Amino acid sequence: xxxxxxxxxxxxxxxxxxxxxxxxxGFAGLGEQAxxxxxxxxxxxxxxxxxxxxxxxxRIEWWYVTANLKDAEGRDYGxxxxxxxxxxxxxxxxSGHVEIDGQRYTVSGPAxxxxxxxxxxxxxxxxxxxxxxLHLDSGEHVMxxxxxxxxxxxxLTGTWIDAQGQxxxxxxxxxxxxxxxxxxxxxxxxxxxxxxxxxxxxxxxxTDALNPNAWMNLRIPYWEGPVHxxxxxxxxxxxxxxxx
Numbered sequence: 498x499x500x501x502x503x504x505x506x507x508x509x510x511x512x513x514x515x516x517x518x519x520x521x522x523g524f525a526g527l528g529e530q531a532x533x534x535x536x537x538x539x540x541x542x543x544x545x546x547x548x549x550x551x552x553x554x555x556r557i558e559w560w561y562v563t564a565n566l567k568d569a570e571g572r573d574y575g576x577x578x579x580x581x582x583x584x585x586x587x588x589x590x591x592s593g594h595v596e597i598d599g600q601r602y603t604v605s606g607p608a609x610x611x612x613x614x615x616x617x618x619x620x621x622x623x624x625x626x627x628x629x630x631l632h633l634d635s636g637e638h639v640m641x642x643x644x645x646x647x648x649x650x651x652x653l654t655g656t657w658i659d660a661q662g663q664x665x666x667x668x669x670x671x672x673x674x675x676x677x678x679x680x681x682x683x684x685x686x687x688x689x690x691x692x693x694x695x696x697x698x699x700x701x702x703x704t705d706a707l708n709p710n711a712w713m714n715l716r717i718p719y720w721e722g723p724v725h726x727x728x729x730x731x732x733x734x735x736x737x738x739x740x741x
Contacts, residue, residue: 557583588638588658607632609640609735622647625740627674629693629704629724633732636660639700641667641693643674645740657698671697680709685741687712687720702728704736 535554552558560580592605609630619625629641641655653674655667672695676688689706704724711722719739726732 559583588632607638607733609638619740622649623740625738627688628737629674629691629734631693631704631724631726631732631734633726633730635730635732637698637730639693639695639734641672641674655695657695667695671695677703680706682710682720683712683714683718687738687741689720689736691736700729702726702730704734706736 534556535552537555589608589610590605591608593603595602595604609632624645624647626645627641627643629639631639631641633639637660638658639655640658642653644652646652653669653672655672657665657667659665673693675692676690677692678688678690679686680689681687682689687709689709691704692702693704694701704726707723707725709722711720713719713721717739719737720741721735721737724734724736726734
């Protein structure tokens, strides 16, 4: 008890040495000013089923389900499922453990948070897509998307996220995206080495697949795996390819 009391007194003394008060942010920073978002105001009348859906303009939104369950032996279980819709960092840091052949490894590194929705992923004239999410060691992040067509030039777009988190749309005329080498994977010729150029950002890199055989043999099969970057910028990322 004396040791705990001494530690508390030291902590109080250290706190007293600094009169600066940090700005209140509330739980998880949710108390920060939200002037750029739609405010919550009293007196709002709810309308269903419309209010079961998305509310644009608000900074954060989630759908939340809890369940109290039992198994056949009467043992209790709690289940929680949450779907968030919020202004999130598209490139968070991830850490944890992976286990391969009984060996456990501690891992960490950049991740990519992606959200997609569609009713018809491809039209009759579209054969598939190539998608890149890239983390540059200089702090920037790049997303590139190429939709291939049976006839005509592919649709090409992208997003450049600077080191401060500001996003800029990249248009087709600003991007050069070309396959260099292929590998035979699951009876298909897959472009696993690419060159990417974005002259306006002084980016001129080559991407190489860490595992050329990263084939996802699912009901809709596709290739997806990590890539290494070299050239004007170093880094790593992910590549997804469909329709080959």
